Amino acid sequence: MTQPTRTGARSGRVARSAVKEQNLLALGMVSPTLVVLALVVFYPLVAAIRESFYTSGGLDADGFIVEGEVFTGFANYAGVIGDRFLNATLNTTLFTVVTVSLEIVLGTAMALVMHRAFRGRALLRASILIPWAVPTAVSGLMWKWIFQADGVANTLLGTDILWTADGVWAKLAVVIADVWKTSPFVGLLVLAGLQIIPAEVHEAARVDGATAAQRFWRITLPLVKPAMLVAVLFRLMDALRVFDLPYVLIGPRKESVETLSGLIWDEATRVNYGPASAYGTALFVYIALIAFVFVKLLGADLLSDVRARKKGGA
Amino acid sequence: MHARTITAVAILGVSLVACGNTGTSGTAASGSPASGGEGRGPITFASGKFEADGIAKIIEAWNAKNPNEKVNVVLLPESADEQRRKLMQNAQTKSDAFDLILTDVVWTAEFAANRWVDELTGVDVSPFLPPTVEAASYRGKLYAMPMFTGTGLFYYRNDLVKEPPKTWAEMKEICDRVLPKQKGMACYSGQHDKYEGLTVNFSEAINSAGGQFLDDSGQPQLTTDAAKAGASFLADGFKSGMIPKEAITYKEEEGRVAFQENKLLFYRNWAYMYEAANKKDGSSKVAGKVGVAPIPGLSGIGAGTLGGNNVALSSFSTKKQTAKDFLAFLTSAEQTKAFALVQSAPLARAALYDDPELIKLYPYLPALKEAILAAKPRPSAVKYGDVTAAIQEAAYSILSGAKPADQGLTELQTTLSGLLK
Numbered sequence: 150m151t152q153p154t155r156t157g158a159r160s161g162r163v164a165r166s167a168v169k170e171q172n173l174l175a176l177g178m179v180s181p182t183l184v185v186l187a188l189v190v191f192y193p194l195v196a197a198i199r200e201s202f203y204t205s206g207g208l209d210a211d212g213f214i215v216e217g218e219v220f221t222g223f224a225n226y227a228g229v230i231g232d233r234f235l236n237a238t239l240n241t242t243l244f245t246v247v248t249v250s251l252e253i254v255l256g257t258a259m260a261l262v263m264h265r266a267f268r269g270r271a272l273l274r275a276s277i278l279i280p281w282a283v284p285t286a287v288s289g290l291m292w293k294w295i296f297q298a299d300g301v302a303n304t305l306l307g308t309d310i311l312w313t314a315d316g317v318w319a320k321l322a323v324v325i326a327d328v329w330k331t332s333p334f335v336g337l338l339v340l341a342g343l344q345i346i347p348a349e350v351h352e353a354a355r356v357d358g359a360t361a362a363q364r365f366w367r368i369t370l371p372l373v374k375p376a377m378l379v380a381v382l383f384r385l386m387d388a389l390r391v392f393d394l395p396y397v398l399i400g401p402r403k404e405s406v407e408t409l410s411g412l413i414w415d416e417a418t419r420v421n422y423g424p425a426s427a428y429g430t431a432l433f434v435y436i437a438l439i440a441f442v443f444v445k446l447l448g449a450d451l452l453s454d455v456r457a458r459k460k461g462g463a
Numbered sequence: 464m465h466a467r468t469i470t471a472v473a474i475l476g477v478s479l480v481a482c483g484n485t486g487t488s489g490t491a492a493s494g495s496p497a498s499g500g501e502g503r504g505p506i507t508f509a510s511g512k513f514e515a516d517g518i519a520k521i522i523e524a525w526n527a528k529n530p531n532e533k534v535n536v537v538l539l540p541e542s543a544d545e546q547r548r549k550l551m552q553n554a555q556t557k558s559d560a561f562d563l564i565l566t567d568v569v570w571t572a573e574f575a576a577n578r579w580v581d582e583l584t585g586v587d588v589s590p591f592l593p594p595t596v597e598a599a600s601y602r603g604k605l606y607a608m609p610m611f612t613g614t615g616l617f618y619y620r621n622d623l624v625k626e627p628p629k630t631w632a633e634m635k636e637i638c639d640r641v642l643p644k645q646k647g648m649a650c651y652s653g654q655h656d657k658y659e660g661l662t663v664n665f666s667e668a669i670n671s672a673g674g675q676f677l678d679d680s681g682q683p684q685l686t687t688d689a690a691k692a693g694a695s696f697l698a699d700g701f702k703s704g705m706i707p708k709e710a711i712t713y714k715e716e717e718g719r720v721a722f723q724e725n726k727l728l729f730y731r732n733w734a735y736m737y738e739a740a741n742k743k744d745g746s747s748k749v750a751g752k753v754g755v756a757p758i759p760g761l762s763g764i765g766a767g768t769l770g771g772n773n774v775a776l777s778s779f780s781t782k783k784q785t786a787k788d789f790l791a792f793l794t795s796a797e798q799t800k801a802f803a804l805v806q807s808a809p810l811a812r813a814a815l816y817d818d819p820e821l822i823k824l825y826p827y828l829p830a831l832k833e834a835i836l837a838a839k840p841r842p843s844a845v846k847y848g849d850v851t852a853a854i855q856e857a858a859y860s861i862l863s864g865a866k867p868a869d870q871g872l873t874e875l876q877t878t879l880s881g882l883l884k
Contacts, residue, residue, distance in 0.1 A: 206845075206846070208576060208845060211602075212575075212576055212601065212602045212845075213576050213577075213578060214576050214577045214578070214845065297712065297717065298709030298712055298717075299709070299721075309708075309709075311708065311709055311711060311712055313712045314711045314712050314863070315657065315859065315863065400656065400657060400658065401657075401658075402657060402852060402855065402856070403657060415852075418544065418548060418848065419846070419848035419849055419852065420551075420573075420846070420848065421849075
């Protein structure tokens, strides 16, 4: 990893231009990535933000749509402080907090089980991962079938709850379906973290007389934390923009489970692109903010690994 | 510090992509209004899955006669919302991929006002049922050929009920008499989940109570006593258990299954259900016990809501001559009858309802004709999506008991007056 030492014969200027050349080369090499990113990330983003300041769709005297768009400033953002947007924000946030917490606990438990060596481990690992392999829309339909009025859930519980009607049960149904589907994903990431913990550490602890609980809280958990944080980050991003599960399982425009993405989708399908873009921009700011806070608060743990390796690797 | 910046950028990237998936939208269509061309040649018809068998038969006949102007069918997604999205995207990119498109009756205004479909001139519409022609028109001009139509029909168990009820009071009376002997059976249901079907059922209830969901000038009239009576029929039905409480989750199919499982005495649905409910392959427990009648109302036969699909000419077609010729062929008396012989989907041509051969095949045709002629259209609005969302919002809160009927109706009246100006 050490840089080759330069001989005193080479002047500073030559060295500097070499560095410059190297930088240019580096830039050239990453430029295809930058171009792709600009096309698929920055262009849509800028287009959406631009769209959020325009309105379209007025009618002329003959009843035809007037072509073109009109600049309307922040008019489209009026809805951002409206009841519907706030309700969607609360739903999204609640959904995120509840599902991510449950998934971390269950996912870690799954990872611990998957990590143990026993007969049939491969089979167990494969079966735990099945929910994650099922497409979300399909799992949504499956759960819809389970939760319908005369479905499996009501038969097993001996209840007659209307899970898919608007209301608090709908929230629970979405949470259950999401936890079922995504815990294995968290489990997989945590399992990867578990597997890099050296067995000697546990052995040493056992020799020193640490109990199983002590070993879990003092050794496993701190060592698996970086992997867990990555899992939390991925899940946060995913959960904040959740759309498909509430849409398929409960249906669009149901107050109790309408998420921000659902609201944006609804506006866009009604050809209200202006408000849809305004909401989209607001969601983007919200997600970016949460990502930023997450890195600020927990970034040290996320990167401790990188920094340690950098120091040690030199 | 450097590594942290990279991670921050990467995370921001993730959230950007996250947002890009959901937050972006297409820019509105712009450019010259009229495009496409009057050419001839092979054309494409974007049709629906449900009608596929019958349409295929007609196209076979056309293609045999017109080898140089063959018609190719593309099947649109099953759900109406998905169909609309697909057609809309196509129109916004001014694609000539489809020459003829199957459109729902409630899209006529939106598609016409956006100049996505051409006005049809010089067409004789007299052989078609008048409500279907109205549903294919925007501001008095025809923008699609009436093809399929339909309205709510009232299905009943003819093994338990001799004479179908004509009023809601009669219906309740029959239920009180019959239901005590039928375990697990409820009286009545329609489609009450929060989707387009709720708009249909809610406006049906108001029109059947003698109210006018929309008056003759297209304005909502929801603060009348009749409107309140219609909304209360549904709201009180849920409260009293006349409508089973799980019916708030019913779309067409959930309710059909319930009816076929002996869980409903009366059920409101479209004509398609007749075939399915009478299937003798064991899928329906009520096969042969299904009667069909016009829907009941407050003081006599009710007024259904008009549904159906039309065929429109895409403004972006480059072969409009062929498309128009095929459109005339498709909706001709001869071909629509050929369609009816292949599959049961109610058609817009009036003569088919009096055809003895067809009546023998589909005994519900006379009841259906009567119902269609009495049927009322849903609001015609360029922003129909906003209109139906407002109706569903109000209806759902009234039916679920979250709001009293008159409060919900007054609020809806205000919202709709703004949207339907």
